[in-house]
Amino acid sequence: METSGEIAPAVESILSAARDRGGGDERLSVDGRSLTAAFDRAEDEGRVPVIAEVKPTSPTTDGERTDDPVELAGEMIRGGAAALSVLTEPEHFGGSPATLERVRAAVDVPVLRKDFLLYEAQLDVVEADVVLLIARFLREDGTDDLGELIAAARDRGFQVLVETHTEAEVETALAAGAEVIGINNRDLTELAVDLSTFETVAPSVPEGITLIAESGIATPGDVTRMRTAGADACLIGSAIMDGDVRQNTERLTNL
């Protein structure tokens, strides 16, 4: 696989592991819960639409949270999360497809599969309502084409969140048919977060696209900042996972 020197070693390692991970044995067919309907429901009930992320660890986190992910997910819902994101990447994030399966069976909100999917067969590993496709990674040699992967995911019943970091990637995502776009504030070179990334890139996303601010959102002020810049929803991991998950979620959804 061709990788660029602009990518952090941890990300190179994530990509290399993703390339080696296999796919599912059978083509899945999913009856998904609507992400946009979940966002509308949260808004109607006076909550900020937040996708709370079950993220046991990560390359930028010290230690690992070992509580039962199903209990954590329940606390996130009780705290007002509109949807959940569950890491299924095992080696760098402590996730697993089995965790996602258990969490999704225990809740009635949409669940995003947070992983680094590079090939169509990797869609068939576990059912989820939404899958993440990262525009930057799908231009590497030997990966499937973003547009083809979006179509393959939709054929199976998945909704697709296409993650971007730049205006050029937003253009690529739109050309590939994305309807839900995330702008990630964590750069892939230093893994540093900067909320101005979302503010800079968001104006390139047209009306009618569901827009999600990802990473580095830690305070109610950060949520307000992302909403003011055009976010329909915020994807929040570390700030919810660090401490009392229910209280943290409440603090970030009830503004």
Ligand SMILES: O=C(O)c1ccccc1NCC(=O)[C@H](O)[C@H](O)COP(=O)(O)O
């Ligand atoms: O979170 C990391 O350390 C990380 C490192 C390398 C590649 C991706 C990484 N995170 C993936 C994510 O997009 C975040 O888990 C998600 O947006 C939540 O971010 P945060 O609220 O900052 O935990």
